[in-house]
Amino acid sequence: MKKCDEIRELIYIYVDGELDEAQRAEFEEHINSCADCRNELDEIKSIISMCNSIEEEELPDNFREELHSKLLAVKEENMRKNKVVTLRNRYIRIISAVAACLLIVVLARGFLYDSFFPKYGQKDMDKTGSARENAGTLDEGAEIYGFSAENNDAADSIAEKGSGIAEEEIQQFSIMADPNTAEAMPGDSGITVSRSTEPGQRKHELQKSDEENVYSNNVIINAKVKGELDSEVQNIRKLAVDSGGEFSEETAQIAMANARQETDGKKATETVLNFKISYNQYQNLFDSLTEYVGSGNITADKVSQDMSNIIESYNARLSEIEDEISGIEKSGNASTSSPDVLKTLNEERQLIINEIEKIKLDSDYIYVTIYIQQNDAE
Amino acid sequence: MNENEKHLLESAKKGDIEAFEKLIEAHEKKVFNIALRMMGSYEDAKDMAQEAFIRVYRSLGDFKEQSSLSTWIYRIITNICLDELRKRKNKKVLYIDDNIRSDDGEIKRDIVSDDLTPEEIVERDEMKRMLSSAINELSEEHRTVIVLRDIQGFSYKEISDITNCPEGTVKSRICRARQALKEILVSKKELLKDRYVKEM
Incomplete structure (x- = not known):
């Protein structure tokens, strides 16, 4: 036979009918013979029933409207972000x-x-010669590359070997593996x-x-x-x-x-x-x-x-937004969500205008x- | 989840607010009431419940349909309330004496109290107030299971799903929570008696 304090532990589960068969039988047998535990059981039952009787409250009056505006704001924010x-x-x-x-x-x-x-x-001609060799061996593998040399003779000869384009006066030349895919830019003082x-x-x-x-x-x-x-x-x-x-x-x-x-x-x-x-x-x-x-x-x-x-796609979105804004303003829609929608649209509009300005700037x-x-x- | 709900869920996942609102309609009151009993204040409950639905809306994409939508929503509201309660506890802004404001029910009481004497009404109101304040004094863990089990009437299995705890843990937690609640109520009754005696 279990003692009272062991039984009292079980009360809290018994009231939910969650004891297994053997525990329940033992529990009920004790309860029937022990007035103290019976009182304890009654007390706990009454507390629980008091909890059960706490009535459900209705939603606050403006609950749904407020939630709706908040949801709209979230949706607009998501759209804008996307x-x-x-x-x-x-x-x-x-x-x-x-x-x-x-x-x-x-x-x-x-x-x-x-x-x-x-x-x-x-300037030593031997060195230039080896540069020429390098150019010769590399021009097949490299699509484009270039370098400058102070030696006009070297520039001439290597440039002729490559593409035939030589700019004698500005100490510049280009070597190209395939002359058709490249063009020299004589305007710059460096090699381009x-x-x-x-x-x-x-x-x-x-x-x-x-x-x-x-x-x-x-x-x-x-x-x-x-x-x-x-x-x-x-x-x-x-x-x-x-x-x-x-x-x-x-x-x-x-x-x-x-x-x-x-x-x-x-x-x-x-x-x-x-x-x-x-x-x-x-x-x-x-x-x-x-x-x-x-x-x-x-x-x-x-x-x-x-x-x-890119600017075009920004502008396309911009006119979409402006249509939406004027649509809302025209309809004179006085629903509570309009200010939020308008606000978000205007924010997005400003964001895009800023982006475009930044690109232009x-x-x-x-x-x-x-x-x-x-x-x-x- | 029936066909209609599935359809609403699909639309809601794409951002359709109306579909979303239809989907949650059946759960709004319960969510609000869980929040109300957890937080102990009407204003807080409204904020928490709305926060919960916004979180649900935002994360619908993550919702796996193998669990039930309602369980998922109840888990979110429970967690939001627990987070807020813990945050407040850290800030030491516990509203222990903040009784459930909405639990006034002046009108309701007049209507349903036909067969009660004025003394009985006073006593019952006193008990209700005491119970609300006792629930607010419970630890977050205990409060959660009392709210879910004894106020909202969820089964052990449902509570296990909502709180993400094994059923065995839920069982022992309910046991401890009820014990704790009883002890708080007993000490409150004694306080009440003392006061009554002194005033005499």
């Missing part, structure tokens, strides 16, 4: 594609660059790696934005310096600032997104500067940079991205990334 994310993703996808192309070019050239530069700068127009909207030359066309311009410059890396980086940074370059966190992020991300192996001897500069000031910057490091120590990749499609700038490397050939 829209912006979709547009952003599109933007980022295009930019990534550009970056990927550049990466290939930069990597390919980086490899060649290293092969060439040990030879660069020596350039391709014929790519499919799609990317162009490997800078496009100035105007009333009708909006471009996003990016330039990746590789520069080799002779002095101590840290102080050279400071000098180049100062030079960029003096020429009108604007450094900021945001600029660095955008420029980096457009440039290559790796460099693990090179980081020790390479430093990166990211900034933006207005379209009109860019050429000055490049000229002074070329003057500073020497025309043979600098290369530039340029990419222009036509932004009109940015289009007057060129985002520049400079990789500065120590020229260890010296």
